Amino acid sequence: MTASWGDVGFCWLAMAFHALLCYRVDPSLSRDWFISALRAGLQLFALSFVLVFLFKDANALWVPVALTVMLLTSAYTAAARTGVKRSALIADCLTGLLVSTLLVMVPLMLWYGDRRFFSGPVVIPFVGILLGNSLSGLCLGVAQWERELKQRRPEIEYWVSLGATPREATRDLEASVLRTAMTVVINAMAVSGIVSIPGQVTGQLLAGGSPVEAVKVQLMLLFLMSCVIFASTWIVLRLGVRRHFDSFGAMRPLIVGGAT
Amino acid sequence: MTLSFHNPVARIPTWEIHGRQRWLLDAPTGWGKSVWLKQLALLRDAESTTLSWRGKTVTPDNARSFRQSWRYLAQTPLRTSQTIAAHLDRHYRFRGLTPEEAVRRTEEIRATLAGFGLKPGDFARLTLADLSGGELQAFSLVSAVLDAPEGLLLDEPTAAMDAVLAQKVESWLLEKFTGSCIWVTHDEAQRARLEGHGLARLPLPA
Numbered sequence: 001m002t003a004s005w006g007d008v009g010f011c012w013l014a015m016a017f018h019a020l021l022c023y024r025v026d027p028s029l030s031r032d033w034f035i036s037a038l039r040a041g042l043q044l045f046a047l048s049f050v051l052v053f054l055f056k057d058a059n060a061l062w063v064p065v066a067l068t069v070m071l072l073t074s075a076y077t078a079a080a081r082t083g084v085k086r087s088a089l090i091a092d093c094l095t096g097l098l099v100s101t102l103l104v105m106v107p108l109m110l111w112y113g114d115r116r117f118f119s120g121p122v123v124i125p126f127v128g129i130l131l132g133n134s135l136s137g138l139c140l141g142v143a144q145w146e147r148e149l150k151q152r153r154p155e156i157e158y159w160v161s162l163g164a165t166p167r168e169a170t171r172d173l174e175a176s177v178l179r180t181a182m183t184v185v186i187n188a189m190a191v192s193g194i195v196s197i198p199g200q201v202t203g204q205l206l207a208g209g210s211p212v213e214a215v216k217v218q219l220m221l222l223f224l225m226s227c228v229i230f231a232s233t234w235i236v237l238r239l240g241v242r243r244h245f246d247s248f249g250a251m252r253p254l255i256v257g258g259a260t
Numbered sequence: 261m262t263l264s265f266h267n268p269v270a271r272i273p274t275w276e277i278h279g280r281q282r283w284l285l286d287a288p289t290g291w292g293k294s295v296w297l298k299q300l301a302l303l304r305d306a307e308s309t310t311l312s313w314r315g316k317t318v319t320p321d322n323a324r325s326f327r328q329s330w331r332y333l334a335q336t337p338l339r340t341s342q343t344i345a346a347h348l349d350r351h352y353r354f355r356g357l358t359p360e361e362a363v364r365r366t367e368e369i370r371a372t373l374a375g376f377g378l379k380p381g382d383f384a385r386l387t388l389a390d391l392s393g394g395e396l397q398a399f400s401l402v403s404a405v406l407d408a409p410e411g412l413l414l415d416e417p418t419a420a421m422d423a424v425l426a427q428k429v430e431s432w433l434l435e436k437f438t439g440s441c442i443w444v445t446h447d448e449a450q451r452a453r454l455e456g457h458g459l460a461r462l463p464l465p466a
Binding site: 154155157158159160161162163164165168246247248249250251253 | 301302303304305306307318320323324325327328331332334336338340350351354355
């Protein structure tokens with residue numbers, strides 16, 4: 001399947017019609033929708049040039065630069081979705097995403113043992129899909145963590161006052177946050193192939209690829225995505241305990257406009 | 261047994277409690293009584309507080325055992341959708357009680373509340389949110405006292421109770437609990453009764 005700019009424009013018109021309907025219900029949602037669509041257009045258009053540059057002409061050293069930009073953007077987005085754009089939270093998200101991605105990518109590269117896997121045309125889209133999809137789970141988890149730490153402060157302080165460590169006092173919350181983060185990928189795996197055909201499979205099928213090959217790669221992505229979501233969320237929670245509690249296990253005071 | 265508190269940012273920066281001294285804290289609304297009690301319980305500004313307890317400085321390593329010995333009761337008790345049984349189960353796991361001890365203690369709480377004329381019902385079905393404000397305060401206070409802590413930091417522990425229940429709970433506490441305490445109250449009648457029981461007013465800084 002191929003697409004002309006006219007085809008893209010037709011789909012844009014369909015979206016604009018729905019966004020206008022939405023404007024009557026919630027103007028701010030409609031505005032966000034338009035802005036996101038505009039961003040998607042500009043970013044993907046720019047990406048096509050960047051990928052051509054990276055895959056064909058550029059020095060291989062540009063690959064780590066591209067991966068770094070992807071990681072930084074993901075960490076910033078995950079933290080910003082909580083409404084608390086604090087540098088410490090961005091740093092925690094960056095650490096979580098970096099460590100969890102390395103934890104799956106390094107063994108995978110060693111397993112392949114093939115230098116082609118290290119090349120830009122493979123590693124950039126692979127990490128891109130991994131990070132992009134993991135981001136939804138991490139965002140939901142981190143947002144819930146920051147929100148409920150504020151809302152459930154009296155409860156958490158109660159358990160601390162009883163002698164619980166911060167980890168013990170937030171154990172219920174930790175389990176609930178991990179469940180929220182993992183729900184996205186667990187649902188995706190549960191309905192894969194029955195309700196939905198994952199994006200990567202669709203992409204390969206539309207490009208004329210083999211369905212079996214597409215499914216194998218998609219399965220790899222789903223399994224690794226679940227690892228990245230779990231590990232990154234867990235790391236952010238562990239680091240979050242250090243941000244929200246002092247060395248005596250007491251919750252740090254609230255900062256106006258922030259989470260704590 | 262001396263508890264020595266020092267925190268330069270606190271409303272009362274330095275305070276010592278010797279033996280089984282019991283203090284009454286009565287200060288105007290907004291003075292910062294709750295904050296001060298929390299500082300004493302190392303639940304706030306802990307890193308800028310120097311606390312000496314049982315002859316040793318409280319550090320992050322022994323803060324847990326200090327908090328288990330000196331119980332802080334917040335002005336508003338914990339109100340969650342957790343059943344009372346599940347709440348007590350978690351409570352007693354932190355206290356290190358065996359399941360048999362936990363069952364005995366739970367029955368003791370039930371009997372004490374019944375002695376006050378309260379009928380809290382089935383702990384396995386009722387949640388903390390099902391209790392009224394006064395019932396919740398009585399439950400919270402009874403479960404803390406039965407843990408036999410060394411000291412209690414009580415932030416208006418009977419404020420949500422009617423006068424009759426407040427007196428019953430107060431008398432039970434003064435008879436049952438033998439440790440030190442700091443009791444915050446705004447109720448003039450209660451203040452007079454507590455002073456009659458030997459609680460001394462905590463001097464406020466000028």
